[in-house]
Amino acid sequence: MPLTKDEINLMIKTAIETEKNAFLFKSKHAFGSAVLTTDGNIYGGCNIDGVISSQGSCAEVVALNNAVANGKYNIKAILVIDENEFVFPCGSCLQYLGQFFQTTNIDIEVVAAKVNGECKVKKLSQLLPTLYLSSSFDFKLKKYRNKK
Template sequence: MKSELFAAAKAAMDRAYAPYSHFPVGAAILAEDGRVYAGCNVENASFPEGWCAETSALGAMVTAGARRIRAVAVIGTAALTTPCGGCRQRLAEFAAADTPVHICGPEGVRQTFRLDELLPAAFDKEHLP
């Protein structure tokens, strides 16, 4: 399944709209329904406004009716393109602490983290009254 996530994230990265940062990113989510949902970063002239690849993939997943994440792949061209802080929190909304997040480069998976390694002491629904 890791290779399917990588391929979907890579295909999404290839479609990224990043004319300002020139930093394309792709993401793919394996949801509990067994489907893969992909997204890319989309920038606009009001840079840095726009949305991240992980946010795009989450939007596709939620729109399709899925609510739980089993695994994530993120691909960029930097050494380790990990999700930004906001995306880590968004992923935590739909994923367990032990969800694998595969960080990829064009050649494949570079490193795998658990979500709780990327977002220790996450704020979640248990913090709300």
């Protein structure tokens, strides 16, 4: 089922609220993100800098991890918010999103939104057509489908 305008608006609201919590001492720009699960829950994320660069996280990863920490693995959509331009997730975040795609086989909707509500929506398969899918972990990933 395609994303509704109401779902997008709720994700925008969550992403704007969560962006305020960004933990930045290296980055110059705060980002907010929101994940919508197939059962209608929304989880926010903000970017988090790390003193050791590899320990920093994009807002999208934090939003996905927030969903997982709440026991939700079936992702319908992810949104990134920016004040002035349409920003889609980086390649690393798209690949991370891919393991949730592999769990459900739902082609996740990826939304680039501005605070004024304008948005562009693409599918994960459009943004990363060469997504790496793990054959060796496929069975274990599928166990998270519909997990309660």
